[in-house]
Amino acid sequence: MNLLFISDPLESFKIYKDTTFAMMREAQKRGHRVAACEPQDLMWQSGGLVMAHVRDIALTGQPDAWFEVSQSRAVALKDFDAILMRKDPPFDSEFFYATHLLEQAEREGARVFNKPAALRDHPEKLAIMEFPQFIGPTLVTRDEADIKRFHAEHQDIILKPLDGMGGMGIFRVGPDGLNLGSITETLNRHGAQSLMVQKFLPEIVDGDKRVLVIGGKPVPFSLARIPQGGEVRGNLAAGGKGVAQPLSERDRFIAESLGPILHRRGLLLVGLDVIGSSLTEINVTSPTCFQEIFDQTGFDVAAMFIDALELALKG
Structure with missing residues (x-):
C-alpha cells in the first residue's frame, strides 16, 4: 500500500513514544510505502x-535521524491507497478547513482515516453527551448561573474548556466554591465561550484510563x-504517570458498546478516556x-x- 500520513512536523516527533511513528514503522515493516505532509501542505x-x-x-532505525527523504513531490490525494489524518489537537479553524479538503479528496476517490466528517461530528469533549448512560453528571454551558447551580448540587467539580488538550485549562473547585x-x-x-x-x-487517583478502540x-x-x-490531572502532558493494565469489565463494556457505533461512522481509531466507571472523553483526532x-x-x-487498516481497504 501507498500511505500518506498527515501529521505535525516529523522533526518534532519523540519517536520513543509517538503513536504515528509506531504506525509508520509497522507499515514499513510490512512493505508499505510511507509519505508524510502537514495540513498546510494541502492544496x-x-x-x-x-x-x-x-x-x-x-x-532508518536510528534514534536521531530517524527518517530519510527519497523525494518531495506534489501528488493528488486520491493517488494514495490510504490517508491517515494524524494532526494533533487543537481542533482549530485550520484543522476544520483541512477536513473539508480531505472530504473533497474522498469525493475524488481517496480513502481517509479517520473520516473527515466523523472528525468534525465528534468534538472530543462534547461527543460523550450522546451517551449519558456511560458518563457522570456533566453540564455544557456558558452561563455563570448554570455553573453555580451545578456546583451547589455536586459540591466538588471540574471545569474545562471544550477545546482544551493535554490537560490544558482544567480546574477543580471544591465545596467552598473558592475562585469559582x-x-x-x-x-x-x-x-462568550x-x-x-x-x-x-475521586477515582482519578487510580488514573485517567485511555482505552483504545x-x-x-x-x-x-x-x-x-x-x-x-x-x-488533579492525569494527562501525560501534565506530568501524569502512564501505567498499562488489562481492561476492567466496565472498560470493556463501554468500549464494546461504543466501538461498533463509532466504527460505522468512519472512526477507525478512537481513544476513550475513562475515570473509574465513567466515560469522560472520546478522542478521535490523533489518539x-x-x-x-x-x-x-x-x-x-x-x-x-495496521491489520484493521488493511482490512478496511479491502472493503
Missing part, C-alpha cells in the same frame, strides 16, 4: 484535484494516566498511547491498527 485549485506537497520517506467566579470568567470569557463542567470523580474492537490493555505530585502499552505489556497495538 486545492479550482477545477483541479485536492493535492499535497509530500515527502516520500523511509525509516474567576475561573468561570476565565474559561467562558465573560459569557462555552465550557464543560463535571462532577469530580481499533476497527470497533477494544485493545485489551488501557493506559492509566495517574496524577502525580498533588495534581495516542500505542508505544506505552506495547513497552509495558508486549501487546502490539500498531500491528492491530
Whole structure:
C-alpha cells in the first residue's frame, strides 16, 4: 500500500513514544510505502484535484535521524491507497478547513482515516453527551448561573474548556466554591465561550484510563494516566504517570458498546478516556498511547491498527 500520513512536523516527533511513528514503522515493516505532509501542505485549485506537497520517506532505525527523504513531490490525494489524518489537537479553524479538503479528496476517490466528517461530528469533549448512560453528571454551558447551580448540587467539580488538550485549562473547585467566579470568567470569557463542567470523580487517583478502540474492537490493555505530585490531572502532558493494565469489565463494556457505533461512522481509531466507571472523553483526532502499552505489556497495538487498516481497504 501507498500511505500518506498527515501529521505535525516529523522533526518534532519523540519517536520513543509517538503513536504515528509506531504506525509508520509497522507499515514499513510490512512493505508499505510511507509519505508524510502537514495540513498546510494541502492544496486545492479550482477545477483541479485536492493535492499535497509530500515527502516520500523511509525509516532508518536510528534514534536521531530517524527518517530519510527519497523525494518531495506534489501528488493528488486520491493517488494514495490510504490517508491517515494524524494532526494533533487543537481542533482549530485550520484543522476544520483541512477536513473539508480531505472530504473533497474522498469525493475524488481517496480513502481517509479517520473520516473527515466523523472528525468534525465528534468534538472530543462534547461527543460523550450522546451517551449519558456511560458518563457522570456533566453540564455544557456558558452561563455563570448554570455553573453555580451545578456546583451547589455536586459540591466538588471540574471545569474545562471544550477545546482544551493535554490537560490544558482544567480546574477543580471544591465545596467552598473558592475562585469559582474567576475561573468561570476565565474559561467562558465573560459569557462568550462555552465550557464543560463535571462532577469530580475521586477515582482519578487510580488514573485517567485511555482505552483504545481499533476497527470497533477494544485493545485489551488501557493506559492509566495517574496524577502525580498533588495534581488533579492525569494527562501525560501534565506530568501524569502512564501505567498499562488489562481492561476492567466496565472498560470493556463501554468500549464494546461504543466501538461498533463509532466504527460505522468512519472512526477507525478512537481513544476513550475513562475515570473509574465513567466515560469522560472520546478522542478521535490523533489518539495516542500505542508505544506505552506495547513497552509495558508486549501487546502490539500498531500491528492491530495496521491489520484493521488493511482490512478496511479491502472493503
